[in-house]
Amino acid sequence: GQSLEQPSEVTAVEGAIVQINCTYQTSGFYGLSWYQQHDGGAPTFLSYNGLDGLEETGRFSSFLSRSDSYGYLLLQELQMKDSASYFCAVNSNYQLIWGAGTKLIIKP
Amino acid sequence: AAGVIQSPRHLIKEKRETATLKCYPIPRHDTVYWYQQGPGQDPQFLISFYEKMQSDKGSIPDRFSAQQFSDYHSELNMSSLELGDSALYFCASSPRDLNNEQFFGPGTRLTVL
Numbered sequence: 251g252q253s254l255e256q257p258s259e260v261t262a263v264e265g266a267i268v269q270i271n272c273t274y275q276t277s278g279f280y281g282l283s284w285y286q287q288h289d290g291g292a293p294t295f296l297s298y299n300g301l302d303g304l305e306e307t308g309r310f311s312s313f314l315s316r317s318d319s320y321g322y323l324l325l326q327e328l329q330m331k332d333s334a335s336y337f338c339a340v341n342s343n344y345q346l347i348w349g350a351g352t353k354l355i356i357k358p
Numbered sequence: 359a360a361g362v363i364q365s366p367r368h369l370i371k372e373k374r375e376t377a378t379l380k381c382y383p384i385p386r387h388d389t390v391y392w393y394q395q396g397p398g399q400d401p402q403f404l405i406s407f408y409e410k411m412q413s414d415k416g417s418i419p420d421r422f423s424a425q426q427f428s429d430y431h432s433e434l435n436m437s438s439l440e441l442g443d444s445a446l447y448f449c450a451s452s453p454r455d456l457n458n459e460q461f462f463g464p465g466t467r468l469t470v471l
Contacts, residue, residue, distance in 0.1 A: 281458060283458065283459070291464075292448055292462040292463060292464050292465055293401065293448070293450075293460075293462050294462065295459040295460065295461070298458040298459060300458065337400060337401075341458060343414070345403055345406070345414050345416065346391075346401075346403065346460060347403075348400040348401055348402075348403075349400060350399070350400050351400050
């Protein structure tokens, strides 16, 4: 079967750093993507890792280890507007296979 | 910059009725994806099209059908609607040769009464 595991909820304080982990087991794998979704909004693309290592985009970074079937999203200098759900998704044969999402709660 | 357009944004239907959702991808994006997202759930992939041909099929019920037209817009047709079809329906598009990122439309919220 195909599955992605990520925590259902993470709580952090404004200005802090938070890491959201994702492990996956899929039949096809081209890369790992991360999407952000605010309540009632559309998913928006954050990052993509096709190769092992760290990708940095501003306050957000994403890491992939293909040998460990593991990745994470790192959010730095948290702001209240970062409160949202974060989904990891495996790019597999022109499809995205989604994790269940991690709800990030940020406290002042 | 142009984004994915979906219409209508909200739709209310009765059980057993039909609904048609429309999606206009970003210009020069040749691949369209349809997703269904229930409350508190992850997006469930329904179906995708590349160059007007169905390319992948996910958990799309037999009551639903979709197509992509010559201008690359796509329509999702839903028949014999059930209460459980109430959800947000997203369309996303990407260029085939750079499909690492999918661009999502704002979604259509379908409520079946």
